[in-house]
Each structure stands twice: as structure tokens, then as C-alpha cells.
Amino acid sequence: MISQWLSQIGLVIRLEMRKTFFSRRGLWVYLLALAPVLIFLGHSLSEISNRKERQAMNAAHPVSTETLRSIQRGATLEEVVEKVGQPFAKMEFHRPRASFDIYQYTDGESVYVFGFQNDRLENIDRRDRDTIPKDSLIFASVFQFFYLRLAIFFGCVGVFTNLFRGEMLDKSLHFYLLTPIRREILTVGKFLAGLIATVTIFCTSTFLQLAALSLHFTGSEISEYLAGPGWGHVASYLGVTAAACLGYGSIFLAAGLLFKNPIIPAATVLVWEGMNMFLPAALKKVSVIFYLQSLSPVVAPPDATLPAFQRLLLTSAEPVSGAWAVLGLITLTVVVLAVAARKARKLEINYSTD
Amino acid sequence: MSNGQVSDRIVLDNVSRFYGEVLGVNRVTLSVPPGITSLVGPNGSGKTTLMNLITGLVRPTRGSIQVLGISPSDPEKLFRVCAYATQFDSFPRGMTGFQFIYSYLRLSGMSHDDCQRTTAFAIGRVNLGDAAHRKIAGYSKGMRQRIKLAQAIAHDPRVLVLDEPLNGLDPLVRAETIALFREFAAEGRHVIVSSHILHEVDTISDQVILLSNGYVVAEGQIRGVREEMSEHPMQVIIRCTRASVLASRVFEQDHVVEVRLHADGGGLLVKTRDADRFYRALNHLALDGVGIESVAPADDNVNSLYEYLIGGEESTR
Ligand SMILES: Nc1ncnc2c1ncn2[C@@H]1O[C@H](COP(=O)(O)OP(=O)(O)OP(=O)(O)O)[C@@H](O)[C@H]1O
Numbered sequence: 248m249i250s251q252w253l254s255q256i257g258l259v260i261r262l263e264m265r266k267t268f269f270s271r272r273g274l275w276v277y278l279l280a281l282a283p284v285l286i287f288l289g290h291s292l293s294e295i296s297n298r299k300e301r302q303a304m305n306a307a308h309p310v311s312t313e314t315l316r317s318i319q320r321g322a323t324l325e326e327v328v329e330k331v332g333q334p335f336a337k338m339e340f341h342r343p344r345a346s347f348d349i350y351q352y353t354d355g356e357s358v359y360v361f362g363f364q365n366d367r368l369e370n371i372d373r374r375d376r377d378t379i380p381k382d383s384l385i386f387a388s389v390f391q392f393f394y395l396r397l398a399i400f401f402g403c404v405g406v407f408t409n410l411f412r413g414e415m416l417d418k419s420l421h422f423y424l425l426t427p428i429r430r431e432i433l434t435v436g437k438f439l440a441g442l443i444a445t446v447t448i449f450c451t452s453t454f455l456q457l458a459a460l461s462l463h464f465t466g467s468e469i470s471e472y473l474a475g476p477g478w479g480h481v482a483s484y485l486g487v488t489a490a491a492c493l494g495y496g497s498i499f500l501a502a503g504l505l506f507k508n509p510i511i512p513a514a515t516v517l518v519w520e521g522m523n524m525f526l527p528a529a530l531k532k533v534s535v536i537f538y539l540q541s542l543s544p545v546v547a548p549p550d551a552t553l554p555a556f557q558r559l560l561l562t563s564a565e566p567v568s569g570a571w572a573v574l575g576l577i578t579l580t581v582v583v584l585a586v587a588a589r590k591a592r593k594l595e596i597n598y599s600t601d
Numbered sequence: 602m603s604n605g606q607v608s609d610r611i612v613l614d615n616v617s618r619f620y621g622e623v624l625g626v627n628r629v630t631l632s633v634p635p636g637i638t639s640l641v642g643p644n645g646s647g648k649t650t651l652m653n654l655i656t657g658l659v660r661p662t663r664g665s666i667q668v669l670g671i672s673p674s675d676p677e678k679l680f681r682v683c684a685y686a687t688q689f690d691s692f693p694r695g696m697t698g699f700q701f702i703y704s705y706l707r708l709s710g711m712s713h714d715d716c717q718r719t720t721a722f723a724i725g726r727v728n729l730g731d732a733a734h735r736k737i738a739g740y741s742k743g744m745r746q747r748i749k750l751a752q753a754i755a756h757d758p759r760v761l762v763l764d765e766p767l768n769g770l771d772p773l774v775r776a777e778t779i780a781l782f783r784e785f786a787a788e789g790r791h792v793i794v795s796s797h798i799l800h801e802v803d804t805i806s807d808q809v810i811l812l813s814n815g816y817v818v819a820e821g822q823i824r825g826v827r828e829e830m831s832e833h834p835m836q837v838i839i840r841c842t843r844a845s846v847l848a849s850r851v852f853e854q855d856h857v858v859e860v861r862l863h864a865d866g867g868g869l870l871v872k873t874r875d876a877d878r879f880y881r882a883l884n885h886l887a888l889d890g891v892g893i894e895s896v897a898p899a900d901d902n903v904n905s906l907y908e909y910l911i912g913g914e915e916s917t918r
């Protein structure tokens with residue numbers, strides 16, 4: 248009996264797969280998933296070109312890091328030029344009572360901006376190129392704010408609500424219901440098909456995002472990072488991506504069975520998940536985002552370099568431990584799937600009125 | 602538990618189904634033996650609802666159903682012995698006829714090889730071999746009807762439920778399809794078909810179930826149904842002057858069962874077993890002195906339904 252169910256689940260997955268993976272209607276899911284890859288790719292490419300530019304400037308106006316660092320406030324313009332030579336860029340403003348000069352130097356890595364007032368150095372601004380810790384915070388906020396809450400969320404709305412609803416609109420659901428398969432098995436099969444599709448799409452995207460973001464770091468920077476927390480972070484991000492598909496997938500599979508219009512449950516869940524941080528502890532646990540945040544590897548930024556709202560997002564959950572988060576998410580999924588299977592058992596074919 | 606007699610029948614016990622306020626079928630009690638059974642009734646009479654109930658696509662509001670002793674809410678068992686070709690003219694996207702039948706057949710647990718063989722055989726049986734590997738989206742209406750039929754017969758069911766299976770078929774294909782039904786029935790299986798035209802199915806059916814407005818109005822072998830019909834006389838309402846004179850003349854006709862004068866004396870109700878003869882006679886009877894204002898069949902009886910069903914253009918107006 249069990250083996251028959253398993254083989255039926257496998258067959259449903261195969262049948263569904265072509266519909267979920269290769270449908271033109273599902274194209275936007277890919278676009279949604281790939282959007283952050285493009286963002287990070289753009290970021291890396293601009294970092295790379297900035298760096299090339301700095302190195303070219305440094306070649307034209309050679310100066311060492313130590314020399315640049317040795318410059319102190321209060322030095323005169325002449326002293327500075329004597330020490331580090333001519334800048335690669337210079338701006339002058341002259342007023343009746345004061346003159347301002349801005350000199351830019353680079354050691355090929357960072358850009359140093361020296362601000363002079365009346366030929367005296369008043370201000371030193373160093374612009375370092377992005378470091379891995381900084382970029383991993385950028386990644387963490389894009390991941391939590393855009394990727395989990397919007398991209399995966401709406402991707403799952405699209406894929407999972409359509410598992411049943413799409414076939415009702417096509418008027419082809421009855422073909423399943425007229426085969427010797429339990430409705431519960433059908434529900435599980437469809438869910439797994441959606442899960443395989445979304446996990447493949449979104450985990451691939453997560454991986455590509457990390458790869459795109461790491462493009463502008465040097466090989467040694469990357470291997471140092473990977474030897475440290477790196478692989479752990481990669482694995483966690485992939486795990487959280489899959490967990491998000493699991494949690495949101497089950498919810499939207501059920502929503503597709505319970506509601507005629509998926510917009511309404513999607514909006515409700517979006518609001519509920521959005522206000523999760525303001526909910527009391529007991530209610531927090533009835534959400535997907537709570538567990539996902541508990542599982543996310545990069546949490547609150549150490550200092551105030553990020554805007555306040557981002558910090559709020561990154562620190563919103565008092566995280567539970569990883570094992571509890573996984574357990575909580577799986578419990579949530581199983582409960583929601585049980586509701587969906589119950590609804591599937593009672594499902595009637597009424598295409599005309601749906 | 603159930604004896605052999607019951608378990609080769611489709612049994613409906615006081616089954617009703619409402620769609621909100623709308624009546625689908627009401628208080629249907631049937632025990633259908635094997636053979637070709639036709640559900641006949643006009644649009645909206647409940648044929649599809651009844652078939653959906655038998656196959657579990659909708660659930661009864663009241664009453665219970667057993668198909669060869671199996672409850673329709675147990676698809677795992679039911680669809681090993683039963684198949685249903687619905688009235689929906691829709692198919693999963695992008696599939697060829699072969700892929701369509703094969704994919705769903707696999708779910709019944711057949712091996713890949715068996716499944717391929719069975720699919721090819723079923724498609725051959727409806728003469729669609731040439732089109733098997735073309736996309737269904739490019740099929741004609743008749744081909745789509747046949748691919749549905751092929752899917753239904755593929756796993757060799759003992760109960761074949763087909764909603765308007767002859768719709769859209771040309772005469773040749775229709776004859777072939779009917780021959781297929783006969784073959785199935787001859788092997789002691791159930792073939793349940795629906796139609797809104799009685800003469801389309803009466804000659805091929807072992808039994809007929811007449812439906813009207815959600816009620817089973819007659820049921821049995823076609824001869825029995827015909828007799829039942831003639832026992833239900835046709836009613837005609839006539840408005841005229843000198844109604845009592847007309848009434849006495851009308852009553853002399855041997856096919857007239859009953860005549861009732863309207864309370865206002867301006868008309869009468871006639872029950873007759875032969876409407877055609879009555880209308881012909883009426884022309885003579887009404888010649889002298891009787892001014893006929895209107896003649897109308899009283900619509901809400903079984904006989905007028907029957908007239909409609911055997912219908913066609915020559916039926917009385
Ligand atoms: N999903 C539904 N929601 C509301 N009413 C319905 C639904 N399905 C059927 N009905 C109603 O139930 C009654 C019987 O409909 P049914 O489809 O069973 O008739 P039918 O005999 O198959 O008609 P047709 O010859 O047009 O196919 C009709 O009055 C119809 O309006």
C-alpha cells in the first residue's frame with residue numbers, strides 16, 4: 248500500500264513538473280528569482296571597474312598606503328603635496344576670505360579625500376572598497392527584506408496556488424480525480440512537485456547571488472572567508488531559501504484550495520508576516536518569517552552604519568535555536584498540509600461557478 | 602456483506618443534491634443493472650449532476666450511493682472498476698493524445714510497458730491511431746470526443762460513465778462508438794450514457810432513465826417507459842364559448858380519458874391518450890357554434906416532456 252502511494256506520488260510529481268517548470272505562465276517566477284542576481288552582479292561589476300580605475304590612477308600618481316595614512320589633520324597643502332605628490336583629482340573653490348581645495352589620492356585600493364581650507368588640511372575622508380563583512384550585511388538585508396519576503400513569497404504564491412487552482416481554470420483537474428489515487432496522495436504529490444520546482448529555482452538563485460556578489464573580491468579574500476564562516480553562511484542561506492519554499496509553499500497550496508482568488512490570502516499572509524515583529528511571542532510562532540529569521544546566519548549589524556529601518560528588519564525576531572526553528576517550521580507545514588488534504592478530500596468539480 | 606446481486610449494480614438511495622438554492626437532482630432512488638443505460642432529459646434536467654454523483658466529483662446533499670458496492674468517496678477503489686468521460690471539452694495543456702492517456706493511466710499502478718501497450722490499444726479501439734502523437738489542442742471536436750472515450754475504456758472498467766458521448770460525432774463514427782458500447786455491455790459491464798434526445802439512444806439502450814427538473818420521471822426498459830408514458834395522458838386546456846357543448850362532444854372520443862369544465866364556464870381541460878388524434882378531431886368538433894379562443898397543452902406533465910424528448914419537428918404545437 249505504502250509503496251503504491253509512494254509510486255503515485257512520484258508519478259504526480261513527474262506530471263506536475265512539466266507544468267510548473269516549463270510553462271510560459273511561470274516565466275515571471277524566474278524573473279523574480281533572478282532579479283537579485285542581477286542586482287549583485289551589477290554591484291560587483293561596478294566595484295570591479297571602480298577598482299580598475301583606482302589602480303590606473305595609482306599607476307599615474309603612485310603613492311603608498313603607508314604614506315597616505317601618515318598624513319594628519321592640520322598639515323599644510325604644501326607639506327601634503329611634498330609627501331604624496333600631486334593628486335589624481337583636484338578641485339578648488341575661491342571665496343573672498345577663504346579658499347577650499349579638495350585633493351583625491353588613491354593607493355589603488357581606497358580613495359583618500361583631503362579637504363583643505365585656506366591651505367590647511369581640515370578633513371580626511373577615506374573610502375575603502377567594499378569588504379566581505381560589509382557586503383555580507385548588504386546581502387543579509389536584500390535577502391531578508393526583498394528575497395524572502397517578496398521574491399520567494401510571491402514565487403510561491405504563483406507556483407503553489409496554481410497547483411489546484413490552475414487546473415480548475417484549465418478545467419483539467421477532474422482527470423486526476425478520476426484516477427485511483429487518494430486525494431491526500433494527490434495533494435502531497437502536487438506539493439512536492441511545487442517544492443522541487445521552487446527549491447531548485449530559488450536555491451539556484453541564492454547561490455548565483457552569492458557568486459555574483461563575490462565576483463569583485465580577490466581569490467585570497469574569498470578563500471579566507473570560506474575557511475572562516477563562509478561555507479556555513481552559504482549552507483544556511485540555501486537552507487533558509489529551501490525552508491521558505493517549504494513554509495510558504497504549504498500555505499499557498501492550501502490557499503489555492505480554500506480560496507477562489509489567491510490575491511486575498513496572499514495579501515493577508517503578506518501583512519501578517521510583515522507585522523510579525525510587533526506580535527506577541529505566541530503569535531510570532533504562527534508565521535514562516537519568524538523561523539526563517541531565526542535560521543538566517545547574519546543577524547544584527549554591529550554598528551550604526553546601516554539605516555535604522557534596516558537594523559529593525561535584521562533584528563526583528565528574538566531568534567529561537569536552529570533545531571527549534573526547523574521543528575517549528577516543519578510542524579507549521581504539516582498542519583497546513585493536513586488542512587489542505589482535508590479540503591482536497593471534499594473537493595468537488597464545479598468549474599462553471601469557480 | 603453485500604450479496605452478489607447488489608454488488609453488480611449501481612445503487613442510489615434517496616439521493617438529493619442542491620447547489621445552494623438550486624436543485625441538481627432530487628430524491629433519486631435507482632438500482633441500475635449492467636447493460637447500456639441512458640440518462641435522458643432536456644438541458645438542466647440533472648444528467649451531469651447524476652453522473653458526477655456516481656463518480657464522486659460532487660457529493661450528495663442527502664442519500665447514499667454505491668457503485669458495485671463501492672462508495673464514490675473512495676476513488677482509490679472506485680476508479681479501478683469505473684471510468685468517467687465528462688462533458689468538459691478540456692485537456693491538460695500541451696499533451697498529445699498518447700501522453701494524455703498514458704500519463705493518467707500510469708497513476709493506476711501499471712508498469713511503463715503495460716501502460717504503453719494499453720494506451721496504444723485503447724487509442725486503436727477508437728480509430729485514432731494516426732493522430733495519437735499529435736497535440737490534442739489540434740484535434741477536431743469528434744477526435745476530442747474519441748480521445749476521451751479512449752481514456753475512459755483504457756483500463757478496462759466494469760462501469761463506464763459517459764456524458765453525451767455521441768455529441769459531435771459523424772454518423773460513421775457514431776455507429777462505431779455505439780458498437781463499442783454494445784461490446785462492453787455484452788460482457789456484462791455497465792455503460793451509462795446521457796443524451797437530451799431520446800431517439801438517439803432508445804434503440805441501443807437496455808434501460809432508459811428519464812430526467813426532468815432534477816427528478817427521475819420514468820425508468821426502465823424502453824418499452825416499459827413508452828407504456829408508462831401512454832398511461833400518463835396528455836392534458837390540453839381549451840378556452841372557448843359554449844364550453845359545455847364542446848365538452849360533451851369531446852368526451853365521445855374514445856382516446857379522451859377525462860374532461861373537466863372550468864369553473865367560469867369559459868373553457869375546459871381535456872386529458873387524452875392520443876394528442877395527435879385529439880387535435881385532428883378538435884377541428885371537426887368545433888365547427889358549429891363553438892368559438893375557440895385558445896388551445897394549449899398543460900405543460901407540466903411527463904407526457905409533454907416525452908413529446909419533447911422524442912420530439913423533433915412533427916410534435917404538436
Ligand atoms: N455547479 C453548479 N452550481 C449551481 N447550479 C448547478 C451547478 N451544476 C449544475 N447546476 C444546476 O443543476 C441543474 C442540473 O444541471 P445538470 O448540469 O446536471 O443538467 P444536465 O441534464 O446535465 O444538462 P445539459 O443537458 O445542459 O448538460 C441545473 O439547473 C443547473 O443549473
Ligand SMILES: [Mg+2]
Binds near residue numbers: 650688764
Ligand atoms: Mg450535462
